[in-house]
Amino acid sequence: MKLSELSCGTSGKVTGMSALxxxxxxxxxxxxxxxxxxxxxxxxAPLGDPLQVRVRGVDMALRKQVAxxxxxxxxx
Incomplete structure (x- = not known):
């Protein structure tokens, strides 16, 4: 599954970033x-771009294309 497909409050574990x-x-x-x-x-965000994600206690904003x-x- 892609990070951009997760809904608000959902957690996951990073398995790969080779497409970046x-x-x-x-x-x-x-x-x-x-x-x-x-x-x-x-x-x-209201239009879905960007996403705010929390990794190791740090919040970061990612463009939907990157996610x-x-x-x-x-x-x-």
Whole structure:
């Protein structure tokens, strides 16, 4: 499942970011978004872009296009 498909308040675990350009992937990894890291969608903008996500206690805004390239596994 893609990060952009998660609804508000839903958590998942990052499983892959290989679809992202190397520079973008590196920036996200520096900010703490690594494989096997839990991520929670905090809220969505009214038109769905950007998304506010929480990773390791830090909130970040991601464009929907970037979130659509991040693979996650939904946690129950």
């Amino acid at each position: 350009p190397a520079a973008t992937r590196k920036k996200l990894m520096v900010m703490g978004m690594l494989p096997e890291t839990p991520v929670t969608v905090v809220r969505l 659509a390239a991040i693979e996650v596994e939904v946690q129950s």
